[in-house]
Amino acid sequence: MMSPLLKGIKSLYPDTKLTVVGEENAKQLMEAYPFVDEYLTFDKTKKSSWHLIKKLWRSDIVYLMDTLYHISIIYGLACIKKRVGLPHKRKFWLTDCLKIEPWMNHAFEPVVYAHFLKEATGIDVTTLPNWDTFVYPDARxxxxxxxxxxxxxxxxxxxxxxxxxxxxxxxxxxxxxxxxxxxxxxxxxxxxxxxxxxxxxxxxxxxxxxxxxxxxxxxxxxxxxxxxxxxxxxxxxxxxxxxxxxxxxxxxxxxxxxxxxxxxxxxxxxxxxxxxxxxxxxxxxxxxxxxxxxxxxxxxxxxxxxxxxxxxxxxxxxxxxxxxxxxxx
Structure with missing residues (x-):
């Protein structure tokens, strides 16, 4: 469900370095996407945390698509300039908070994610033709x-x-x-x-x-x-x-x-x-x-x-x- 956003970001801003952070079980998939420059895994260990801080040090912006607390601390310690996401209990670690709107409970999830992306970064992937088309990498x-x-x-x-x-x-x-x-x-x-x-x-x-x-x-x-x-x-x-x-x-x-x-x-x-x-x-x-x-x-x-x-x-x-x-x- 996130693939239209990732492809859209890279289509609109091809020179931007796009890093995705997630779990180990998505590594093979994410590394096969041509529009993802780097995929970093996170497992809450000290080693993983310090690795992320060094890799993401002073990045321009992070859009937090989840509501997890621990990872938001990592982004704060990495001094990422703009950290945008739903506040939940992690508001202290965000620089900008997104707001839930009533229509979101009645929309296809990628539509909500695209709205949040626009609010977080100003990037509107919905301006692209067929923006919501899902992408899955071909097998080797x-x-x-x-x-x-x-x-x-x-x-x-x-x-x-x-x-x-x-x-x-x-x-x-x-x-x-x-x-x-x-x-x-x-x-x-x-x-x-x-x-x-x-x-x-x-x-x-x-x-x-x-x-x-x-x-x-x-x-x-x-x-x-x-x-x-x-x-x-x-x-x-x-x-x-x-x-x-x-x-x-x-x-x-x-x-x-x-x-x-x-x-x-x-x-x-x-x-x-x-x-x-x-x-x-x-x-x-x-x-x-x-x-x-x-x-x-x-x-x-x-x-x-x-x-x-x-x-x-x-x-x-x-x-x-x-x-x-x-x-x-």
Missing amino acids: DVDKQHVKELLEPLQGKDYIVSSLETGGYAKNWPKEHWITLFNELKKIGKSVVLIGAESQNYTNLDLPDNVVNLIGKTNLLEVGEIIKNAELVINGCSFPVHVANAFNTPVIGLYGSEPSWRCAPQRIYKDVISPVDCKGCDVLYNSPGWCEKPFCMDRLLPSTVMEYVKKFYSEGKPLGPYKLVTGKS
Whole structure:
């Protein structure tokens, strides 16, 4: 979701050195982006902290896209001239504070990030044509060869991609629903490729033989290659949905606690939404938060998803109409 902003900054100001700070698990992805000059990882250790201070010493500006406290201290100690972000509890370490506005809970996240970027730096990426197009780096030849080997069991057949787990337990579809869906897909002759990191929550799965299980077997660039060449992604609100958006791979997204208007990609074949009344509780700001025992994803049935799968194929596998939700209409 941050890729349109990074590309936009570099397009408007090509001579600017653009450094991104984040976690180790995004390193391969960020280093593959041609518009990112440097990617620095941070893990809260003293060694990591001093490394960042030296690397970022007296930089011109930092736009803090998160609300983390510790990293904002690092930027202050690095004497970065302008430090802009949401105040949260770290206001002391910022030179300029951003302000949450009511429309932001009803907008696609990159729209909010672009607004904050303009407020923080004066850089307006929305002036660029197709500014919101997601970017995902192409796989290297070695990654493509590995993917080819991993997908050999499919013997060249088309496939659907899914990842069982998302970044939050309230967004996860129950594993019994996944198994039911895979068996229904088998009945109509469809193969499935599972991607994602290894998980303690989704183990000992009784997968049907139309499923190729690549969980824990791919890197980020290989994941992109797999999604790029898929005919459909069926997934909860998570990383694969947005990778699919970057490659124009059609998506059937599953939404419960996460509101589809904020998180669904600009092009989506179908956002299948839980029928519970309290759905969409996890808004971007001032969220009531997930309930103690979320049930919204459990109420989203495999039979409902299969209705849209069959419709997708009967309609000729369309990508879906373009719609950018700005929250300001």
